[in-house]
Amino acid sequence: MKGLHTRPFRLTKWWTKLGLLIVYVLVTGLDVSLLGALEAPPIVRFAYGLVVNTLFFLVAVRASRGAGEPVVPRRPWWRATARPTAGFVLGALALLLAAGELRLYLVLEPSGYPLEYVFQIVSIMQTLVIAAYLINSSVLLRRLPPEPKPERLKPTRTTPTPTPTPTPTPTRPSR
Secondary structure: OOEEEOOOOOOOOOHHHHHHHHHHHHHHHHHHHHHHHHOHHHHHHHHHHHHHHHHHHHHHHHOOOOOOOEEEOOOOOOOOOOOOHHHHHHHHHHHHHHHHHHHHHHOOOHHHHHHOHHHHHHHHHHHHHHHHHHHHEEEEEEEEOOOOOOOOOOOOOOOOOOOOOOOOEEEEEEE
16 A cells, blocks of 8 residues: 555655544543543543644654655654744644643633643643644754655656558559
8 A cells, every 4th residue: 555654664755644633532432421421530531632732743753754754764753844934833733632622721620620720731732832842843844855746747748649540552453
């Protein structure tokens, strides 16, 4: 399957990265539906969410490769994206997510569980660490000499070549 390398595990095409995001949404939806139906205590739901978020982030950062980026060698530990712009965009989105979490933290009242505020603060801190990692990665990538951008394959138009029409061969009259 093109775009998915298994040795080492790499995601190189946009649809494989989208697939990872869909799996992430489905697995985190398990937190809401299954653990809520089982009436799991908040500490269990929080721990599940923290572990799932961390694991999917690590898989996404370590396994994804950009266009023109080598597939086999490992990235340096500090490198999160193929290009600086992607890290800045993802870091800004993570900061927006942290701001939304903070707004919910300030607006919503706790459900009565004493450690709920602590859980919310840890969740916000996790998102801020992810944002800082992405932005720091982009700053470090900008310090490197620029890599040549891979050429995009443009569809070429091929004009059909006219097929030569066979010329009739003269025949001799029979005697």
